[in-house]
Amino acid sequence: MGMFDTFVGDVVCPYCGELHEFQEQTKGYDCLLSEFYMGDYIDKGNANYIYTFDWFCDKDNSKVFDVGIAIRKGQIVKFLVNEEIEELKNSPLEVLDNIEDGLGKRLLYEKVCKEANGQPREELKFELNPLPEGFKFVAFGVEWEVIKLYRQKKGFRGLAYYYEIKSKEHGLRIMESYEHTWYGDQISIITLEDAEKYKSVYFD
Numbered sequence: 001m002g003m004f005d006t007f008v009g010d011v012v013c014p015y016c017g018e019l020h021e022f023q024e025q026t027k028g029y030d031c032l033l034s035e036f037y038m039g040d041y042i043d044k045g046n047a048n049y050i051y052t053f054d055w056f057c058d059k060d061n062s063k064v065f066d067v068g069i070a071i072r073k074g075q076i077v078k079f080l081v082n083e084e085i086e087e088l089k090n091s092p093l094e095v096l097d098n099i100e101d102g103l104g105k106r107l108l109y110e111k112v113c114k115e116a117n118g119q120p121r122e123e124l125k126f127e128l129n130p131l132p133e134g135f136k137f138v139a140f141g142v143e144w145e146v147i148k149l150y151r152q153k154k155g156f157r158g159l160a161y162y163y164e165i166k167s168k169e170h171g172l173r174i175m176e177s178y179e180h181t182w183y184g185d186q187i188s189i190i191t192l193e194d195a196e197k198y199k200s201v202y203f204d
């Protein structure tokens with residue numbers, strides 16, 4: 001009930017020329033709260049078509065334009081704006097090739113890895129907590145070492161542990177280690193600057 005999926009991507013705004021991110025909810029697919037990025041196979045029907053909707057300039061919401069998502073054999077292969085949609089509509093969609101499966105998600109994850117800020121794909125067994133000083137593990141494809149365990153503020157998210165960690169590549173970070181009911185044992189890593197904002201909540 002009330003479920004949907006969301007298209008996520010960037011288009012060049014025809015008004016200001018800058019890249020704007022769009023997030024367009026759709027009820028046209030499985031409605032499992034999935035996020036659809038460039039390169040994702042979303043249509044089991046293997047079909048070719050253009051999904052269109054209105055988007056707007058970030059700088060002036062009254063400036064509206066058309067966005068088209070070109071689906072080629074069930075895969076998101078191109079984002080289109082205004083007349084590009086009409087042009088492609090008038091040509092067979094076969095002019096488009098399929099692209100790397102999961103391209104958008106890969107690029108997004110590479111950015112997260114580069115900044116070492118967010119949720120790595122690597123997992124860390126929750127039962128290993130509390131981790132001792134000097135404990136080593138891999139996240140975002142690089143090795144990290146536990147510097148110290150933070151005492152957690154009483155009553156705040158009892159199922160997580162917080163650590164100061166460091167890596168050769170990224171320096172100091174804060175890590176949260178927690179148990180996730182659906183996705184297994186996860187960690188998230190944030191920068192010290194981000195952690196500063198929440199310190200009073202996380203740490204005693």
Ligand SMILES: [Zn+2]
Pocket residue numbers: 013014015016017018020056057058059
């Ligand atoms: Zn704009």
